[in-house]
Amino acid sequence: xxxxxxxxxxxxxxxxxxxDLLSDMLIIMTDRGPDSAGIAIYGGxxxxxxxxxxxxxxxxxxxxxxxxxxxxAGIAASVVVKSTHAVISIDAAQLPDIRAAxxxxxxxxxxxxxxxxxxxxxxxxxxxxxxxxxxxxAMGGTHGIGHTRMATESAVTTLGAHPFSTGADQCLVHNGSxxxxxxxxxxxxxxxxxxxxxNDSEVAAAYLTAxxxxxxxxxxxxxGALDDLDGFFTFVVGTKSGFGVVRDPIxxxxxxxxxxxxxVAFGSEYRALVNLPxxxxxxxxxxxxxxxxxxxxxxxA
Amino acid sequence: xxxxxxxQTPLRELNSALHTLGAGxxxxxxEVINPRGHHAVAVGIDAPVTVEIKxxxxxxxAGMNDxxxxxxxxxxxxxxxxxxxxxxxxxxxxxxxxxxxxxxxGLLVIKGNxxxxxxxxxxxxxxxxxxxxxxxxxxxxxxxxxxxxxDAGEALGDSLYEAKLFVRGTVKSLGADCIEKxxxxxxxxxxAELLEQAGITDVKPEEFKRYGSARKLYNFNIDNxxxx
Numbered sequence: 001x002x003x004x005x006x007x008x009x010x011x012x013x014x015x016x017x018x019x020d021l022l023s024d025m026l027i028i029m030t031d032r033g034p035d036s037a038g039i040a041i042y043g044g045x046x047x048x049x050x051x052x053x054x055x056x057x058x059x060x061x062x063x064x065x066x067x068x069x070x071x072x073a074g075i076a077a078s079v080v081v082k083s084t085h086a087v088i089s090i091d092a093a094q095l096p097d098i099r100a101a102x103x104x105x106x107x108x109x110x111x112x113x114x115x116x117x118x119x120x121x122x123x124x125x126x127x128x129x130x131x132x133x134x135x136x137x138a139m140g141g142t143h144g145i146g147h148t149r150m151a152t153e154s155a156v157t158t159l160g161a162h163p164f165s166t167g168a169d170q171c172l173v174h175n176g177s178x179x180x181x182x183x184x185x186x187x188x189x190x191x192x193x194x195x196x197x198x199n200d201s202e203v204a205a206a207y208l209t210a211x212x213x214x215x216x217x218x219x220x221x222x223x224g225a226l227d228d229l230d231g232f233f234t235f236v237v238g239t240k241s242g243f244g245v246v247r248d249p250i251x252x253x254x255x256x257x258x259x260x261x262x263x264v265a266f267g268s269e270y271r272a273l274v275n276l277p278x279x280x281x282x283x284x285x286x287x288x289x290x291x292x293x294x295x296x297x298x299x300x301a
Numbered sequence: 302x303x304x305x306x307x308x309q310t311p312l313r314e315l316n317s318a319l320h321t322l323g324a325g326x327x328x329x330x331x332e333v334i335n336p337r338g339h340h341a342v343a344v345g346i347d348a349p350v351t352v353e354i355k356x357x358x359x360x361x362x363a364g365m366n367d368x369x370x371x372x373x374x375x376x377x378x379x380x381x382x383x384x385x386x387x388x389x390x391x392x393x394x395x396x397x398x399x400x401x402x403x404x405x406x407g408l409l410v411i412k413g414n415x416x417x418x419x420x421x422x423x424x425x426x427x428x429x430x431x432x433x434x435x436x437x438x439x440x441x442x443x444x445x446x447x448x449x450x451x452d453a454g455e456a457l458g459d460s461l462y463e464a465k466l467f468v469r470g471t472v473k474s475l476g477a478d479c480i481e482k483x484x485x486x487x488x489x490x491x492x493a494e495l496l497e498q499a500g501i502t503d504v505k506p507e508e509f510k511r512y513g514s515a516r517k518l519y520n521f522n523i524d525n526x527x528x529x
Contacts, residue, residue: 271338286416
């Protein structure tokens with residue numbers, strides 16, 4: 001089943017409340033999937049800086065002295081530890097180097113996501129526990145997406161949780177199941193993409209990353225997904241400045257959207273949206289099958 | 302008039318109050334406030350009660366309704382009035398997928414649009430949609446009427462049995478074995494009756510086209526005997 005949510009803010013005065021609003025939306029969706037939960041928050045880009053979110057099964061050892069060890073490896077970094085995750089801030093220019101450095105100095109850590117704006121937190125457990133563990137409510141930002149999982153296509157592990165991130169500042173949450181993911185994964189591997197799991201949704205994320213790397217924008221990449229992905233899906237996707245939604249042509253996975261002057265919101269069900277400000281007068285609709293919806297802060301400006 | 306505030310009262314209290322009404326009960330007008338997208342609001346009604354729901358509901362609202370009159374002053378999630386037996390359900394806003402699915406009787410009125418699979422496997426229910434409907438509507442519909450004042454999506458009436466379909470706007474495509482049929486005086490009379498019941502006065506029965514089963518898919522064709 002799975003529950004997915006997304007919130008794209010147009011009104012800057014709401015930005016400090018992004019984590020709080022998104023947490024409520026996700027927690028209401030708990031009964032759509034209790035296996036694991038995750039959230040991606042786009043906190044806004046600081047010029048020339050990048051963030052890398054990593055995860056460890058042994059944060060008590062892996063995160064100790066991490067900044068010092070990165071320094072010795074030639075990467076000046078500051079580290080904020082949140083439970084099993086740590087957010088490493090570095091110069092954007094060193095983003096290509098840090099993956100190799102981490103695999104050398106902290107081989108047991110996993111990169112959840114990286115980019116100028118995004119931070120990704122996901123773990124096994126209920127949304128309320130995951131949200132509390134990472135103090136998501138205190139986080140501000142421009143947009144974010146969340147997922148609560150009922151596992152079907154791969155194991156219940158931290159890495160099998162959503163959102164999946166396969167490119168800088170890109171991430172995806174998925175409700176549904178893909179049927180051509182094994183074949184598509186082989187093709188993407190041949191194109192140079194790397195995969196962490198056997199999960200179908202990771203293939204969808206990697207597909208969009210690969211398409212955008214070829215020069216497509218998010219909307220064009222999502223349109224391509226309608227032709228190239230087979231199976232059931234409602235996707236909500238984030239990029240550094242954008243937010244997109246697409247459903248497969250059969251559209252049996254539920255979706256509700258709401259838009260006001262202050263935000264665009266997505267929920268698997270209307271219940272997820274009821275605490276948003278001004279929802280009573282929002283334009284509420286069900287996204288059409290096989291139709292791409294996307295919003296972009298840069299293009300709107 | 303009992304009022305249930307679903308932001309304060311568990312849903313089960315509302316539904317069990319609806320289910321425990323004795324024969325001849327007088328206090329049969331219920332109001333529900335703050336439904337906030339709850340699932341299964343007012344399911345399993347089996348008495349001639351009136352339920353006014355002030356807001357939008359989630360899955361399966363008024364499911365299995367048998368004799369009640371339920372009005373949703375908002376929109377409804379998937380499966381509204383699923384398997385209705387008798388009575389009336391009115392949605393002032395939009396309805397999500399499979400509205401009125403498998404319904405055996407009664408009247409479902411949707412004043413906005415309905416999404417995909419509206420009236421799927423309908424078995425006697427009458428559905429009147431003032432707006433448009435999505436794809437695969439009336440799939441395998443067996444009996445009853447589906448009236449659409451707007452447009453219909455892809456594959457209308459796929460694998461249709463004997464449900465009668467009336468669409469005023471365009472049909473994106475017809476499903477397997479669904480064809481346009483002649484509108485006869487008895488169909489116009491039935492259409493006028495359904496529009497009146499739904500309170501729709503600004504459209505005329507003559508503006509609709511009728512669709513039904515070509516009866517080639519569900520009837521055994523003797524010419525195909527060699528294939529078995």
